[in-house]
Amino acid sequence: MPLIVHKYGGTSMGSTERISNVAKRVAKWARAGHQMVVVPSAMSGETNRLLALAKELAPARPTDAYSRELDMLAATGEQASSALLAMALQALGLESVSYAGWQVPIRTNNAYTKARIESIDDKKVRADLDAGRVVIVTGFQGLDDQGNITTLGRGGSDTSAVAVAAAMKADECMIFTDVDGVYTTDPRVVPLAQRLKSLSFEEMLEMASMGSKVLQIRSVEFAGKYKVKLRVLSSFTPWDIDILEEAKSGTLITFEEDENMEQAIVSGIAFNRDETKISVLGVPDKPGAAYQILGAVADANVEVDMIIQNLSKDGMADFSFTVNHSDHAKTLDMLKTVVLPKLGAQAVVGDTNICKVSIVGIGMRSHVGVASTMFRVLSEEGINIQMISTSEIKTSVVIDEKYMELAVKALHKAFGLDQAPV
Amino acid sequence: MPLIVHKYGGTSMGSTERISNVAKRVAKWARAGHQMVVVPSAMSGETNRLLALAKELAPARPTDAYSRELDMLAATGEQASSALLAMALQALGLESVSYAGWQVPIRTNNAYTKARIESIDDKKVRADLDAGRVVIVTGFQGLDDQGNITTLGRGGSDTSAVAVAAAMKADECMIFTDVDGVYTTDPRVVPLAQRLKSLSFEEMLEMASMGSKVLQIRSVEFAGKYKVKLRVLSSFTPWDIDILEEAKSGTLITFEEDENMEQAIVSGIAFNRDETKISVLGVPDKPGAAYQILGAVADANVEVDMIIQNLSKDGMADFSFTVNHSDHAKTLDMLKTVVLPKLGAQAVVGDTNICKVSIVGIGMRSHVGVASTMFRVLSEEGINIQMISTSEIKTSVVIDEKYMELAVKALHKAFGLDQAPV
Missing domain, CATH: 3.30.2130.10 (VC0802-like)
Structure with missing residues (x-):
């Protein structure tokens, strides 16, 4: 059974209604015969809300101990959205379970607020998939070797999704976002900009490092390194769009030199x-x-x-x-x-x-x-x-x-x- | 050095300003030569906000899997407030670290949404105290033997505080709340009701089971069982009230038969x-x-x-x-x-x-x-x-x-x- 990782950004998770739509889309993929792992961001606005609270209480000179607490705080956003998504899937009659980064665990170094993933233990997730469950894994966060929560920095959920896909040798990692793919340039500057059907990792890396904000650059590096097939596509198409059509939509970022095209x-x-x-x-x-x-x-x-x-x-x-x-x-x-x-x-x-x-x-x-x-x-x-x-x-x-x-x-x-x- | 556990309710943690005041009060106790463990509730309104989101996504027939996700969700409230309190203490120049229930760990059975504490490993907390840190432990939550987050039910932070005090053989567990103690009866019914200076556990248990909402009844049972000296006092006195006066304020719930009085x-x-x-x-x-x-x-x-x-x-x-x-x-x-x-x-x-x-x-x-x-x-x-x-x-x-x-x-x-x- 093919294994697919879906990643949904904060806008896609922005309300219970949207979470419910995400659940319906995931359910469609699960019912079409895929093992599904889903990595959601925090509900839009939540991370900013939490960090604003922290800012009001921040010490004059931020220390490592402060950064540790920042991660402890910020990680709650994804934990909450992941639990809500699992509930929404259960409401649709699917079995589903959510795991925080520390529960998987996703191991990172201890660079609070910008940690790097070191390893992912896929045993637990694999067992749930084999038992027929949809598994939700919190984006953005992990666990250091002292048992502290770490976060991966802004946009880190992209990297979480790709890392999970790499660790589990997923057939594809689909990044659902508020744009429908990668464009030849910014459509706000050139209205004639065209969506690219596919792109190599090297190209995506150059585009991303130049300020194209579609994907966190580290997630692209990660995908290139571990040869994860990555697709960027819109989460604003109706959830019940035909699955074969959806599977070909957006922009595919691939490590294979496409000989046909x-x-x-x-x-x-x-x-x-x-x-x-x-x-x-x-x-x-x-x-x-x-x-x-x-x-x-x-x-x-x-x-x-x-x-x-x-x-x-x-x-x-x-x-x-x-x-x-x-x-x-x-x-x-x-x-x-x-x-x-x-x-x-x-x-x-x-x-x-x-x-x-x-x-x-x-x-x-x-x-x-x-x-x-x-x-x-x-x-x-x-x-x-x-x-x-x-x-x-x-x-x-x-x-x-x-x-x-x-x-x-x-x-x-x-x-x-x-x-x-x- | 005496070890004191403070517990602060959601109202006391209701804004960054209030959290900052809690930090000042805790700092006063720490600087007066006490080892301090603090157990905060979630910011007031937060647990209700989260549960309202969950309700919108709940399956028709709630299952154990749904309850698991509820706990995953609700536990974020205390994790966030605990991190914020640690930051506020750091801003005052104290060393402080916060731990979620699973990090301590506080072990519970797996009765989601109403779990019971089975054991608390105090090694980590003790090491931090000995290193001069104020330790914040999230109320309301624990970890079951499968690695899932559990919560203790409404008012569970009282029980967390008493359980931590029991496990660490604290000299006193001070429950800061929005009333200034236990009264002879409800002052809303009898304006002449008097605050009790002290009360036995058995009495408190009878008062609590009769609807006096000052303390969660399980926390009182716990305190009685493990002989934890428990004090209920107001978090709305100014934080810089004289510490000797504060130490005698509120209502002491005690397991000792007081022969003097x-x-x-x-x-x-x-x-x-x-x-x-x-x-x-x-x-x-x-x-x-x-x-x-x-x-x-x-x-x-x-x-x-x-x-x-x-x-x-x-x-x-x-x-x-x-x-x-x-x-x-x-x-x-x-x-x-x-x-x-x-x-x-x-x-x-x-x-x-x-x-x-x-x-x-x-x-x-x-x-x-x-x-x-x-x-x-x-x-x-x-x-x-x-x-x-x-x-x-x-x-x-x-x-x-x-x-x-x-x-x-x-x-x-x-x-x-x-x-x-x-």
């Missing part, structure tokens, strides 16, 4: 407004200069994304990199006061009005000239490229933020993404 | 409007008649409180007993259709307009004539006594409900309870 060269256009650019100008071109700058940035716990270095005249180099918006001021300040004097550079300047636009596609591996097409299209629109970085399946550029929409639309059209797939 | 003969007047009377009239006086009636009632899962049998003329007996209001119609019906024909009795009649009034006092053991004083007082007020039952420390009568207030006031005065204790 000729992949588009570029699958999607991703963009990100969360980054800013910092440049260190007039750096004496000596060995170790890059390390002095980036080492100091790393020591300040700031993550750097793109990096370029231009050799200028007179043996001086300009050095630019991008950081997250929230780290901008701190990084700028640190470079000016600590690094600049030591380095003998001329100036440190920041630019917060930039954005990053990427073309992503597994087809780029075997097709030349994709990047140059991108540069040509941007040039034709009069858009200046400030930085470039490339990987095997992605080319990213940093441009002025005001051109973002124009760039995304032009690239979307140029790579043939405006047409629905045949 | 001459006990009042009658400690309190309890009453109960929740019972109704059922009479089987004209029962042929043959062996086994009582069994035929009460056996059938017990088989219908109806609990019987008082029972009297009057031999009437002609070899016929009248048989009366009281049951809870909620069982009245069902019991009457069952007797009329099933028992009456078999028994050859003349009639079954019910009376829902009765009430039970009791005088309770450990001093009754050694004083004669207490019951007759009660009967005289009622007779002087023209109140007819319909049924009487007595135990070592209690005498109860059933009277017409309309005389209840009159009876309670008259007895309260006659036994000298209108005056404050010296």
Whole structure:
């Protein structure tokens, strides 16, 4: 009997009526002859409600002990929604049981509020499935080796679902969410954006890391690592939609190179407004200069994304990199006061009005000239490229933020993404 | 270092501000040199909110599997409030950690929604106390031997607190609640009702079983069985009230016969409007008649409180007993259709307009004539006594409900309870 994992987000679990609809959908899959494990998020708003209470009581300087209690608190949201879903399934005449993370158990490290799953014991869940029960496993949470509750961070339920699917060698992990799949780009920016029928893990990873919020990025990494077949689909279709139709809906994220379908060269256009650019100008071109700058940035716990270095005249180099918006001021300040004097550079300047636009596609591996097409299209629109970085399946550029929409639309059209797939 | 258990009810935990006040009170006790274990209820309204959600999803015929999920759901309320209290203590600079019932663990049987505590492992809590931490233990819940969460029923946090105090041999268990102690009778009925400074377990048990809602009756049984010194006191005094004054406030419920204080003969007047009377009239006086009636009632899962049998003329007996209001119609019906024909009795009649009034006092053991004083007082007020039952420390009568207030006031005065204790 095929084993399917369903994951439902907070919006899908937002009221007893919605929970009841989730139960009906799950029941449809169970009655069609599948073993079912369901991983729900907390009811929408619940996690925020709990964390707001915690914030009112937080100590001035949050400690590890405080984070432990935060996890203890936040984990109740999924425990409650899981129990409610089990009840709703029972009301439909199915046998069902819910387990909190510690009951499975889902073992994690002890990094409270952002723990990582280490192992999942599937014995208990397997026994229930074999006894004909639908098993609900709380998303978002686990148990450390000291018996404390941990949580996996925002969006962690996606990772829980994929991890359970991996541990149980599920035939597919279906992520039901409030969008109906992964799009070639954000439909709010390009109305002609098309839903992708399938996508490779590498592509999804690039899309996700660029701010496409469909899936938590760690869940995609996890699915890639353990070869879990992952499908993103809508929980807002009627629950009684034909099961064969539903099984093919949404976007399939797969580890198999699909030989039947000729992949588009570029699958999607991703963009990100969360980054800013910092440049260190007039750096004496000596060995170790890059390390002095980036080492100091790393020591300040700031993550750097793109990096370029231009050799200028007179043996001086300009050095630019991008950081997250929230780290901008701190990084700028640190470079000016600590690094600049030591380095003998001329100036440190920041630019917060930039954005990053990427073309992503597994087809780029075997097709030349994709990047140059991108540069040509941007040039034709009069858009200046400030930085470039490339990987095997992605080319990213940093441009002025005001051109973002124009760039995304032009690239979307140029790579043939405006047409629905045949 | 003395070990004290504090228990705070849902009203005391009703907002972050109130939780913060609870933390300040606990901190005062901790800083005065006590090892502290705190057992909080869920934030007021939370358990009702959760159970209302469950009700909307309940299957037509609730099963054991449904009750399991109910406990899974309801237990989240205390887990959340416990974590919040630990945070509030940390914010005051104390080390604190919270444990859910399963983490302690508090082991129970598997009677979901009304489980009974079987054992408490105090190793973990003891280690934290010895490390200088304030330990928060969720009330209301435990773990069965299959690893399922169980709850102890409404008011179960009182029992959790007393059980923890018993397991850890605490010096005192202080139940902070929204009343400031146990009264000689309900002050809403008798404005002159006086707070009792102390009370024996047996008396408290009789008062509690008569509807005085100050403590869950099982917590009192537990305290009596394990000789836990129990104090009921107000959580609405300012948190910074002098600790020596607070330590003597409220009502102490004790297992020690207090030799210093001459006990009042009658400690309190309890009453109960929740019972109704059922009479089987004209029962042929043959062996086994009582069994035929009460056996059938017990088989219908109806609990019987008082029972009297009057031999009437002609070899016929009248048989009366009281049951809870909620069982009245069902019991009457069952007797009329099933028992009456078999028994050859003349009639079954019910009376829902009765009430039970009791005088309770450990001093009754050694004083004669207490019951007759009660009967005289009622007779002087023209109140007819319909049924009487007595135990070592209690005498109860059933009277017409309309005389209840009159009876309670008259007895309260006659036994000298209108005056404050010296």
